[in-house]
Amino acid sequence: MEFLVHIEIEWPPGNDPKLKDEIFAAELLQGQKLAREGKLKRLWRIPGRWANWTLYEVADATELHACLTSLPLYPWMNIQVHALAEHPNDPRSLGL
Amino acid sequence: MEFLVHIEIEWPPGNDPKLKDEIFAAELLQGQKLAREGKLKRLWRIPGRWANWTLYEVADATELHACLTSLPLYPWMNIQVHALAEHPNDPRSLGL
Amino acid sequence: MEFLVHIEIEWPPGNDPKLKDEIFAAELLQGQKLAREGKLKRLWRIPGRWANWTLYEVADATELHACLTSLPLYPWMNIQVHALAEHPNDPRSLGL
Amino acid sequence: MEFLVHIEIEWPPGNDPKLKDEIFAAELLQGQKLAREGKLKRLWRIPGRWANWTLYEVADATELHACLTSLPLYPWMNIQVHALAEHPNDPRSLGL
Amino acid sequence: MEFLVHIEIEWPPGNDPKLKDEIFAAELLQGQKLAREGKLKRLWRIPGRWANWTLYEVADATELHACLTSLPLYPWMNIQVHALAEHPNDPRSLGL
Amino acid sequence: MEFLVHIEIEWPPGNDPKLKDEIFAAELLQGQKLAREGKLKRLWRIPGRWANWTLYEVADATELHACLTSLPLYPWMNIQVHALAEHPNDPRSLGL
Amino acid sequence: MEFLVHIEIEWPPGNDPKLKDEIFAAELLQGQKLAREGKLKRLWRIPGRWANWTLYEVADATELHACLTSLPLYPWMNIQVHALAEHPNDPRSLGL
Amino acid sequence: MEFLVHIEIEWPPGNDPKLKDEIFAAELLQGQKLAREGKLKRLWRIPGRWANWTLYEVADATELHACLTSLPLYPWMNIQVHALAEHPNDPRSLGL
Amino acid sequence: MEFLVHIEIEWPPGNDPKLKDEIFAAELLQGQKLAREGKLKRLWRIPGRWANWTLYEVADATELHACLTSLPLYPWMNIQVHALAEHPNDPRSLGL
């Protein structure tokens, strides 16, 4: 099942820059791990914000929650999940 | 450039069912045409609504507007467009 | 997977009362059919509104969409779906 | 009377991890106590958030308030309560 | 249990004035009946709107729903219900 | 003139518990004083929140503001005021 | 007591132009009557909308409601009332 | 003084297509007239909507209102006006 | 040109009381200065909030911004500006 996930990162400007560098590096690695496992399919930046849209493909909402809480930046994330149903005209299912 | 597009279809319950069938059939064909042209990349239903999320890849907002207004259901659509920026960790750009 | 579903029914006061009776009767039957199939688990009225909260247990959002669009009142419904993840302290999973 | 309760936990990322462990453990115990008393009926996680939906069955809003304020995490909770009315087609009342 | 009820009446300006007179008269009578039964306790107009705040005292949300749907104007009402819990400092409980 | 007042108390979880006890005690006393003066008529808790609905009867908005700012918790309150007009069908004016 | 009143006029584009002319003329007269009575103090257009801000000075919300419902356009108005309290630094009270 | 103006056109799908053609043609002409008078400076489409952002430069809000109500589509427009103040770093004032 | 200005003051309860006294005193003086200059015309308190509605009459939005940023409390203010157009039925322009 696919989910469209909207993530806003709420990082106080005065936070320790070293902590930011460490967490940011760990975040990139964990994102790539989820991508290699075929769970995180696409990732886009929202222009002008420390925020993104992500497309996940997982078994259900419980596995999605496990993926999202595995992200090092999770404590600073404000996340909205949109459950997706298959559309008969989706180019992927049409083989287009 | 990619755009995430949220479409709600506002179709009055009392509308002519024959009109609905005709427009719906034409809508499917036009969606497939945009998919074959490589502009409409993915299409999902929003569960419980006559609504969808669509992923477009086009030159800019002007071409996107031309795609969306080419849809036969356009006069009954309430559309919100989200411009997307590339993310360095996007599985597609990483080749994952 | 469970979903919490919020349904508002938008029925114009001037609609044909006979149509309302017919659709309402069919709605009750279809709701009971979904309940007997183990998909619709609980159903509550929202006081003061022609609206309800429903708890569904289905395979995924695609099956949920099929359930909801099978309801005779679907064309007059404004539906918001909330995907649910399992909680380790849920009385059901604890056997309480 | 049943209530559907939406709880968001607002826990600052910089809070003492030991305090978090202690409160979290106490929270689990108090939730199980309310479940054993037949007041807390179901509990779901909202995917991607430190948040949940809970179904309570209590005498009235005053008893519900007592349940909710008994939770150790209450000072960090943002709670919205939805009063529920019985629906004649609820699978529980139909014995389905 | 007490409930604070916010009611907006959505009456199209072009509706039949005679229908309005009939329904309005029946509405006043039904409101007085609920007041005499001790269920509808207070009623205020919201200035500048065809809307009101009402204070109900009933057994639970199910009885409240029965009261509200007994109102002749119910099909034209947009109603929001606020469940109330007792406050230890309420002048009524203090005998003030 | 009556006013319906919605009060949310925004008290940081980490505040000094002793300060909380002192202010809370003073708050109860001031509320009872306003009740004895016939200005604060009813007071309800909003279940699940440190919040309440209050019914005031005062000369005008200026006197209401004086009442509200006299509350010891005022600096931590987020207050929304709803002006009320008399309704000819109010049980109080009908003597019901 | 003064009130700041926000009025949106919701007039369907297809309504009878003659009705519009008649009601509009009556509206202007009634507005001037309220102004001469010292109740309607100021009136501004909201640019780009068939809407206005109005400043009323009346005894209370009940009289304000009577003023507003006396307007011929009232059935087509969506009105929000803001109760005002006196400010010690108001130029009018300072005689500036 | 400059104003940023957000315009949504609310045109029912079932309206007479001939009326639409006539009004649309008149709208284009009136827009060009305002542009030639130096009042309408820039005009953009909002992708996916029958809506636009417009930049006006006029004496004040009263003249802006006169410009906007001169548009043939005005009765079908939902308009939000944003007043703009000069910024010392504006490329136009810097001659960039 | 007139502007209706909505100001919320966001002053943390724990701030230094001496700073509050100093800034508050300076705020009153600057408000009176703007009033004497004929720019600040009316000032009302919003009951129950540290907030106000203000009526300004200035050349344009640039001068309004200069007035507002001259207020000592400006760094703690959340301000929304409403541009006003003249109304032909305004009592002031009618000499009423």
Place this chain on the structure above:
Amino acid sequence: MEFLVHIEIEWPPGNDPKLKDEIFAAELLQGQKLAREGKLKRLWRIPGRWANWTLYEVADATELHACLTSLPLYPWMNIQVHALAEHPNDPRSLGL
């Protein structure tokens, strides 16, 4: 492609004034650099707020994001981006 960008600056009143002066000076310089490169076209203040509307002309959302994150105040900015499509009646494209 053009973008309309809405920027709110969220600067705590208690921040170090020297830091503010340094960042503000750097912000002005970077804004002028973007203007000279032809990317930042117009810049307006929102009256009463530390906020602005900016008009950008860049290749796409990815370049826009690079421009915005190059601003020294970026960590304190809350930014909303509006993608713009060309309008055939835009005075610029008409050569007006």
